Amino acid sequence: MRAYLNSLGGVLIVALASVLAPAGARAADVTAVRVWADASHTRLVFDLDGVPDYRIDRGSDQVIVDFAGSKLADGFANPAAQGLYRGMSQSRQGDRLQLTTRMSAGSSVRSFVLKPANGDHYRLVLDLLPGSGAATAAAAPVATPPPASVPVAAQRPATVAVAPVSGRHGGKTIGATRQITEQAAALLDGQRKVVVCIDAGHGGKDPGSHGPDGTLEKNVTLAVARNLAAQINKQPGMKAILTRDGDYFIPLARRYQIAREHDADLFVSIHADAFTSGDARGSSVWMLSSRGKSSVAARMLADRENSSDLIGGVSLDDKSDGLAKVLLDMQQGWAVQASGAVAGNVLKALGQLGPTHRGYVESANFVVLRSPDVPSILVETAFISNPTEERKLRDPSHQKALAEAVMGGIKNYFESTPPQGTWFAAQAARRNGTELASAAPGKPQDADTVADDTASAADANVRDVHRVGEGESLGSIARQYGISVGALKSANHIDGNAVRTGTVLAIPAG
Numbered sequence: 001m002r003a004y005l006n007s008l009g010g011v012l013i014v015a016l017a018s019v020l021a022p023a024g025a026r027a028a029d030v031t032a033v034r035v036w037a038d039a040s041h042t043r044l045v046f047d048l049d050g051v052p053d054y055r056i057d058r059g060s061d062q063v064i065v066d067f068a069g070s071k072l073a074d075g076f077a078n079p080a081a082q083g084l085y086r087g088m089s090q091s092r093q094g095d096r097l098q099l100t101t102r103m104s105a106g107s108s109v110r111s112f113v114l115k116p117a118n119g120d121h122y123r124l125v126l127d128l129l130p131g132s133g134a135a136t137a138a139a140a141p142v143a144t145p146p147p148a149s150v151p152v153a154a155q156r157p158a159t160v161a162v163a164p165v166s167g168r169h170g171g172k173t174i175g176a177t178r179q180i181t182e183q184a185a186a187l188l189d190g191q192r193k194v195v196v197c198i199d200a201g202h203g204g205k206d207p208g209s210h211g212p213d214g215t216l217e218k219n220v221t222l223a224v225a226r227n228l229a230a231q232i233n234k235q236p237g238m239k240a241i242l243t244r245d246g247d248y249f250i251p252l253a254r255r256y257q258i259a260r261e262h263d264a265d266l267f268v269s270i271h272a273d274a275f276t277s278g279d280a281r282g283s284s285v286w287m288l289s290s291r292g293k294s295s296v297a298a299r300m301l302a303d304r305e306n307s308s309d310l311i312g313g314v315s316l317d318d319k320s321d322g323l324a325k326v327l328l329d330m331q332q333g334w335a336v337q338a339s340g341a342v343a344g345n346v347l348k349a350l351g352q353l354g355p356t357h358r359g360y361v362e363s364a365n366f367v368v369l370r371s372p373d374v375p376s377i378l379v380e381t382a383f384i385s386n387p388t389e390e391r392k393l394r395d396p397s398h399q400k401a402l403a404e405a406v407m408g409g410i411k412n413y414f415e416s417t418p419p420q421g422t423w424f425a426a427q428a429a430r431r432n433g434t435e436l437a438s439a440a441p442g443k444p445q446d447a448d449t450v451a452d453d454t455a456s457a458a459d460a461n462v463r464d465v466h467r468v469g470e471g472e473s474l475g476s477i478a479r480q481y482g483i484s485v486g487a488l489k490s491a492n493h494i495d496g497n498a499v500r501t502g503t504v505l506a507i508p509a510g
Contacts, residue, residue, distance in 0.1 A: 030076065339375040
């Protein structure tokens with residue numbers, strides 16, 4: 001994923017990274033390389049028969065993966081060019097195998113390792129993403145669908161990006177240095193589009209609720225979702241992803257996973273309410289409850305050693321119990337807070353279109369709202385069980401009006417809380433007559449760097465993580481935690497005395 005705890009939002013740039021095999025482990029041979037592409041990125045998967053010992057070096061138009069003691073398996077063939085991938089060559093430097101991937105100039109790169117699952121091999125994944133100067137690849141249709149454990153967005157001819165119906169994102173991220181992160185943020189120049197993942201509730205074998213005249217919820221939600229996606233894609237600085245763009249079924253947990261895989265800034269699930277009585281009416285907006293937040297945290301902390309899930313781009317499986325809990329709690333706290341803010345905006349906008357059911361944002365443990373690091377809301381457009389509201393929900397003009405109201409609330413949220421490095425942040429800076437802030441309000445940043453910098457001593461030296469608020473200084477933060485300014489600066493590799501709002505700091509023990 002889309003990562004949320006670094007300064008790039010949806011783009012990771014990975015350089016000079018390595019994962020070392022355990023001492024005495026046999027060198028892993030490369031058995032195959034697979035490639036597929038869509039409009040958002042190009043993915044290369046290196047299949048290996050053991051734990052990889054490698055390093056990665058990248059230039060403006062190539063990535064070199066250097067494997068220690070490895071060789072190519074019999075029958076290995078270089079994959080054909082497609083998307084941002086332009087071809088591959090191989091060479092040897094002593095006992096090291098070097099595979100050089102040529103890519104579109106300016107492409108961004110992210111990488112991670114997937115451990116064996118169900119008898120599979122280790123896999124090293126390289127994602128090539130369009131960057132400044134990189135031509136957006138027109139993806140060729142994929143003849144053979146990729147394996148479920150390595151997702152790829154489905155190719156669609158329309159301008160609305162449609163997410164995959166199967167697959168799972170995960171892996172151990174290779175952390176970028178603070179310098180690389182800042183350079184990448186400068187490269188984006190404040191023009192990244194915010195990504196909104198729109199989920200049309202139900203679909204396929206799951207029709208949802210139905211109205212007195214037989215209107216099916218799954219058809220209403222798809223129509224409103226398509227209208228909302230069209231509204232978003234007309235707005236500068238915004239991009240829509242649909243979990244489904246047709247009448248087919250998607251499991252509930254898969255829906256929010258799609259948002260995470262696309263590094264979404266927001267997840268919006270569209271539904272239509274129903275009740276046993278036909279008198280119930282009005283729209284409503286929901287966010288994840290405290291109970292739901294706690295259950296997600298408990299599951300992820302319990303399963304992290306056997307899971308490749310990332311939290312805001314940071315893998316939890318190699319963190320101490322204390323640090324993993326702090327990172328997860330920090331990210332979840334931000335996501336829930338942001339969810340409440342955008343939900344309030346959307347409910348207010350819907351209230352101008354018609355009555356709301358209760359007049360305040362409601363909370364529940366809905367499965368689709370359980371993403372730990374993507375702000376998520378569920379919109380009940382109206383009561384399909386109410387004959388009057390059913391007729392409105394069937395009306396294309398009302399469906400469009402609903403989408404416009406939801407869009408208004410979403411846009412208002414991003415205008416008031418622009419994520420760092422986005423078009424909205426650039427517009428806010430221009431309105432204020434200042435240069436683009438390096439830490440505009442929005443997603444927390446730098447926790448990936450914090451985790452990388454502290455992982456080797458997480459058990460002993462890190463006891464908390466603190467996101468710098470407006471007006472805070474190193475001195476005030478140090479006093480808050482009862483430590484010296486020098487210890488705080490040393491733990492976070494800070495040379496000067498200034499610290500940016502929004503920066504995430506590791507708080508050392510003692």
